[in-house]
Amino acid sequence: MKIKYTLIHQDKKTKARYGTLATNYGTFETPMFMPVGTQATVKTLDTDEVKEIKAGVILANTYHLWLRPGEDIVSKAGGLHKFMNYDGPILTDSGGFQVFSLASPKDISEEGVTFKNHLNGDKLLLTPEKSIMIQNKLDSDIAMSFDECPPASANYEYMKKSIERTLRWAKRGKKVHSNENQSLFGIIQGGAYEDLRKYSATETVKMDFDGYSIGGVANDNESKEDMYLAIDYSIPYIPSDKPRYLMGVGEPEDLFEGVERGIDMFDCVLPTRLARHGHAFTKNGKINLRNAKYKEDFTPVEEGCDCKCCQHYTKAYIRHLLVADETLGQRLLSIHNLRFLIRLMEEMRIAIKEDRFTELKEEFYKNYQKRK
């Protein structure tokens, strides 16, 4: 069965929308934040904990799983769900972003991308067909088309050529896609160029994918303004009965801005990466638990949070674990940070249903210290 998106309620004042996405492994509500399980594990969590934080869907990385343990082993295990013991929905990316960000040097041709395996230096070629065939074997619920991720600094001419190629790649990938239980998303690129986003969106939608992703907004040197423009320029051309996924975005303020503009799905390594560095999300902004001021702070990371970390452990204890290099500290903060974003999306969904998304966003910004 393919996924089925149902639009349930559209916020009166914004483009924010509440819906559900049905998959073979359960239905989740949108907008939703997806924890990233790069190597078939959400870093430091087990799958019971992934359930406890109420993750509706998780993401796994095709590039990493292709290299290690290899898609054939995952397939022999019975697919990604069985391999990692997770019976909820799983989305895989195409490997494109990793090929461009992790592997180097690379050579982009019409055929695909030649690059060096970041683990052992072997020369490898990833093509649109290969990406889809790997994802077919991984047996995720939702697969992504293979796209080029041009740098934010790419000029108009390069960007135009790049999206043309990405469209041809999308077509080639769709042609070989053969897993009937897996849905396939097309990816819209085009930087912050209005006409290129429109062109990329229109042409991708013509191919009739099961959902649409907006890519090229999560590069390190991308400005927030360009990200918001990229969404604004793409959304009008995506049919409202299909889910929209903003790739690689996870700052709380960007979730608000994305949802307001009509995005349904987000993913980002930020919550778990921050946690591994001892940082926690709170309603007032991020805090660094290694800070000496938490030495004797016997309160939870965030009062009122329903996660295991906040229900059972104190800032002083977590600081001790971090300073003493005990992995439980990173785990508890990963659980908190993921739950923080997932709860934020829960609040947004309720607000959308009650037509007060704008009020929730204003309330949130009153307290939250944005990233500079």
Add this chain to the structure above:
Amino acid sequence: MKIKYTLIHQDKKTKARYGTLATNYGTFETPMFMPVGTQATVKTLDTDEVKEIKAGVILANTYHLWLRPGEDIVSKAGGLHKFMNYDGPILTDSGGFQVFSLASPKDISEEGVTFKNHLNGDKLLLTPEKSIMIQNKLDSDIAMSFDECPPASANYEYMKKSIERTLRWAKRGKKVHSNENQSLFGIIQGGAYEDLRKYSATETVKMDFDGYSIGGVANDNESKEDMYLAIDYSIPYIPSDKPRYLMGVGEPEDLFEGVERGIDMFDCVLPTRLARHGHAFTKNGKINLRNAKYKEDFTPVEEGCDCKCCQHYTKAYIRHLLVADETLGQRLLSIHNLRFLIRLMEEMRIAIKEDRFTELKEEFYKNYQKRK
């Protein structure tokens, strides 16, 4: 309330005994293996998992907690149970073993031991009084007397002088012990010298502790034969209504040998340390999950094991996690290895109650590949 040991059944053919130990944080059955939570956390596990593996009691290290976060912070948190969110029984060691094994160089005098803090090089003095006062503040259920841990190679003359001093230290520690909810154990030393073990045991028992530990058997260069002799030479002089704890021992075969000789409690970092290196206990001996032969082995680490690792995950997946350096792999193996030893003790307790401890031991040795 102090602890209360109840001897329930003595095996007909051996000195193995089944009993219970009541503490302010619950009663556990003996013989029991104690997971080690050095820095107020059983490495990689949270306290729910410590409960799930049915740990009757856990151990925390006074030396480490004294240096980091400091006993005052633990005390302000409301004691070790509250600090680490664990409401089961906790035993603390005296710091003696760590001062002798981790810190260097050290200077042993009548007053105590001067050594360099292994974290920052500061010169510190640990005395019998200081050790007890730290443990009083940590508020564990069971505290240990501060003892010297002479190397296995110590000659008779040195060993004799050392146990005389350890007896004087035990007296000094007992004098300042002031936590009414905490029980205090005396420690028997004396290497593999029969008369010194007898002397140390007899004199320690005269001081009337709440329980007795047998120390000096877990040094790296200690032979197994010497360990078994140390137990045999000590046990006859310990009153049968008090618990007996063999310090730092955790190889499955040593648990059998210890229980057979009348030991009630054991602790060891081995199960968690092995796990962090990718090794797992099984009924057939230890296996290395990093081995390529497990690449496509979709069976659990041990068939029939009731732990989370074996119930939900496969060898192939755990191997992938280890190779990909994902901490979940170490956690799942830590859970398995601890549960393996705790289950082994459960089996021993049942066998003792049915007067077939010897048969269980023989059965175990048929399959298990001992450490060379």
